[in-house]
């Protein structure tokens with residue numbers, strides 16, 4: 001709803017939106033755990049509220065103020081497939097953001113735009129469906145109730161039960177952005193110069209209350225039998241709750257010139273600078289730690305030389321506006337994500353416990369967890385002292401051509417090389433696969449997060465679009481792409497096989513096609529359709545146990561590398577492992593590599609009344625043909641479900657809507 005407050009001077013706009021959705025998830029274990037199977041309700045909702053006032057003081061000064069508020073709650077996330085209802089978690093995020101913007105037209109050639117924003121957001125994750133808003137504890141508050149809400153997690157090849165994911169992260173952001181643009185019509189051609197700064201002070205605190213009752217991992221679906229060694233768990237892990245707060249500053253500045261030295265040629269020249277202060281724990285101090293940690297120094301930390309040049313060109317060889325050849329190169333720095341630096345700050349509180357081949361059901365054998373860890377060297381997490389902002393070098397070259405007055409085709413090739421990407425490594429790992437003695441006896445695992453990984457992405461895009469004519473418009477894209485990387489947040493499952501970490505990116509899809517069209521039919525009807533086709537995603541194939549006994553699960557059998565499922569699968573290697581574990585061999589046909597196909601459809605009928613009064617009746621269907629679009633299959637070679645997907649994307653949804661405008 002909107003309208004004038006003072007004619008031609010002040011306007012307001014407001015909107016409120018509420019969505020209640022009954023979503024369902026299905027737990028499927030191939031009949032192995034019938035008591036856990038079924039289809040369950042996840043009652044989700046979202047409320048959004050926006051008000052905005054615009055005011056024009058005079059020709060050269062315009063001001064706006066906006067306030068946006070959003071709340072949502074979604075229970076039982078990640079439940080479904082082999083994840084039981086009890087393994088899901090609830091997710092709530094309140095967001096509040098007032099913004100003020102001021103546009104100053106200094107002269108016909110110069111424009112300045114200023115913006116201030118305060119934004120508050122807080123993710124609240126709770127281990128069970130705790131009702132309408134998620135739990136209501138303060139960050140860093142760990143009362144008994146939070147322990148009571150948590151359950152021990154049991155991981156088996158074909159079922160995961162229990163959940164203890166209780167965390168929250170309130171973030172307050174103060175952001176100042178200023179952009180200035182200046183037009184020079186005639187100095188060695190035309191110039192459009194832009195420069196700007198973006199300053200953010202972000203006060204983030206995180207409370208992490210996860211896995212406080214531990215996780216037991218089993219390599220079999222057979223129930224535990226103390227007399228049968230094959231039914232014993234292979235791993236137990238547990239953490240204590242932790243809290244820390246660390247404000248960071250992000251600053252960036254850029255200058256660019258879109259320069260047309262001659263007609264039909266534009267050069268884009270730019271330089272950007274980014275810096276993040278605080279994200280590298282530049283303040284880290286040994287005082288923080290209960291024991292001296294030789295891996296950590298605050299000296300020389302931080303990354304202050306992130307200058308990213310960009311160069312691009314666009315040239316019309318026909319000199320008629322019918323074709324354009326364009327290309328570009330640039331270096332793009334990425335921000336260090338929130339939480340990346342937190343583990344180094346809170347490991348003394350978190351006190352990670354890792355026990356290989358643990359006793360069951362009491363991993364501590366009568367002792368308390370505190371007593372148990374007091375005797376053992378600690379597992380710690382550090383940030384590499386030489387960590388930097390990850391960045392990518394991006395290249396593109398393309399051609400657009402007008403085929404007919406209404407149809408244009410575009411072909412683009414892109415290559416992205418991601419460098420200094422994040423990974424984790426155990427800095428106190430065993431010297432050889434057979435010598436199981438830590439080099440530094442004062443510590444057990446030393447998880448070091450470092451910027452030493454890389455990624456490759458190459459793609460070819462083809463786009464055909466038809467402008468609206470003869471009651472019909474469409475846009476269609478085809479993408480041929482390949483992505484590979486060795487990024488990982490957690491430790492690799494076997495550090496003597498680090499080269500196996502290089503593999504298809506989790507989002508790697510070879511082919512993707514999208515078509516969207518709109519037809520204007522007689523009698524005020526409009527028909528819209530979106531067709532999407534995508535080839536399969538890769539999936540990770542695992543041994544389903546900690547093969548090398550280093551306390552890091554996710555190990556792969558010999559001959560298996562990262563994300564090789566649905567890519568370069570070596571059936572012989574898979575079956576050699578299955579056979580060694582007395583499991584039936586699998587054939588190519590047993591492994592499903594699901595593609596994605598979806599048609600969305602929308603039919604609108606508009607009724608126009610006098611003046612600006614209008615009624616629209618909208619009927620739409622998502623996934624019109626109700627195709628089952630499976631997620632990637634189960635990759636645990638010890639599961640009877642190996643190669644079979646257990647979850648799928650949304651089934652058909654129908655929607656009828658009325659829109660009345662006046």
Ligand SMILES: [Ca+2]
Pocket residue numbers: 493494546547548549550551552553554555
């Ligand atoms: Ca391992």
